Amino acid sequence: MTKRLVAELLGTFWLVLGGCGAAVLAAHVVGADGYQFGIGYMGVALAFGLTVLTGVYAFGHISGAHFNPAVTLGLWAGDRFPLKDVVPYIVAQVVGAIAAGWILFQIASGQAGFAIDPNAAGAFASNGYGALSPQGYSVAAAFLCEVVMTAFFLIVIMGATHGRAPAGFAGIAIGLALTLIHLISIPVTNTSVNPARSTGVALFAGAGAISQLWLFWVAPFLGGLLGGIAYRWLGQHRPDVVGDS
Numbered sequence: 001m002t003k004r005l006v007a008e009l010l011g012t013f014w015l016v017l018g019g020c021g022a023a024v025l026a027a028h029v030v031g032a033d034g035y036q037f038g039i040g041y042m043g044v045a046l047a048f049g050l051t052v053l054t055g056v057y058a059f060g061h062i063s064g065a066h067f068n069p070a071v072t073l074g075l076w077a078g079d080r081f082p083l084k085d086v087v088p089y090i091v092a093q094v095v096g097a098i099a100a101g102w103i104l105f106q107i108a109s110g111q112a113g114f115a116i117d118p119n120a121a122g123a124f125a126s127n128g129y130g131a132l133s134p135q136g137y138s139v140a141a142a143f144l145c146e147v148v149m150t151a152f153f154l155i156v157i158m159g160a161t162h163g164r165a166p167a168g169f170a171g172i173a174i175g176l177a178l179t180l181i182h183l184i185s186i187p188v189t190n191t192s193v194n195p196a197r198s199t200g201v202a203l204f205a206g207a208g209a210i211s212q213l214w215l216f217w218v219a220p221f222l223g224g225l226l227g228g229i230a231y232r233w234l235g236q237h238r239p240d241v242v243g244d245s
Contacts, residue, residue: 001085001088003062003063004062004063004064004085004089005063005088005089005091005092006092007059007062007063007065008059008063008066008067008089008092008093008096009092009093009095009096009099010059010096011055011058011059011063011065011066011067011096012067012068012092012093012094012096012097012100012196012197012200013096013097013099013100014051014054014055014058014067014100015048015051015052015055015067015068015097015100015194015197016096016097016100016101016104016196016197016200016201017051017100017103017104018047018048018050018051019044019047019048019051019125019197020100020101020104020124020125020197020200020201021047021100021104021107022039022043022044022047022048023044023047023122023125023190024104024108024124024125025104025107025108026038026039026043026047027039027040027041027043027044028040041182041183041186041187042183044182044186045179045180045182045183045186045191046179048178048179048182048191049175049176049177049178049179049182050175052065052067052171052174052175052178053171053172053174053175053176054171054175055067056170056171056174056175057171060170060171063089064081065171066089066093067093067096067194067196068093068193068194068195068196068197068220069089069090069093069094069194069195069196069217069220069221069224070150070153070154070193070194070195070220070221070223070224071153071154071157071194071224072086072089072090072093072224073086073090073221073224073225073228074150074154074157074158074223074224074225074227074228075154075157075158075228076228077224077225077228077229077232078154078158078227078228078229078231078232079232080158080161080228090196093196094195094196094199094200096196096200097196097197097199097200097201098199098200098203099200100200101200101201101203101204102204104124104201104204105124105204108124116204116205116206117206118205118206118207118208118209119131119132119206119208120132121133121134121136121190122134122190123205123206123208123209124201124204124205124206124209125190125201125205126190126198126201126202126205126208126209127189127190127191127192127198127202127209127212127213127215127216128142128189128190128208128209128212129141129142129143129189129212129215130142130212131208132208132209132212133187133188133189133190134186134187134188134189134190135187135188137187137188137189139215141188142188142189142215142219143215143218143219145184145185145188145189146185146189146192146193146215146216146219146220146223147219147220147222147223147226148223149181149184149185149191149193149223150193150219150220150222150223150224150227151223151224151226151227151230152177152181152227153177153178153181153193153223153227154223154224154226154227154228154230154231155227155230155231155234156173156174156177157170157174157177158227158228158231158232158235159173159231159235160173160174162235178193181193189216192216192219192220193220193223194220195216195217195220195221198213198216198217199213199216199217202216
């Protein structure tokens, strides 16, 4: 268990450092001549997908590579994970995310003039709704988006890791799913689908992000439960299906 928890801590650390680091350090860059360049939404979405993809292959054989409290809870709901391990996994994930947020803050602070505006949407890669949504989406829209995206993330994870799925490709499917989720929802909430990821940067982003953090725990948890339960039903063995035995 100790090694599994360390793997979850390191994997979540990598996810937050890679994904949020891309958002904070590389999404919008202004050159010396005032020319603005950077990787933008697409680059940030790809960064999150790559962290999960690489993390799955690095740590999946040790801990299962959840890196996300909503995934852990959803896998329990889908009868893929024991209840007794849920809380230890979540604690390890949150610790890893906060550690990554601290490291990222230290790196970002090394730039002259660095400052975090707690009233700015997406400050320090934080998640938000209303005035703190990247494109001003309402709390209802943000909540619905996070629930649906997390639910489908669980469905992809459980399908890609099913015993009948093609072996060795789960990390690719999961990484691409997270990339797609970010491409859809960065404008809405700056994309969470992961309470640990949201917490890890909100603690450094200021009071605004912290005050809205509740949504990025409740909605992903609800989505994870719905996705896990849905795939548990969908993936049940059907001997009447052609090709089954």
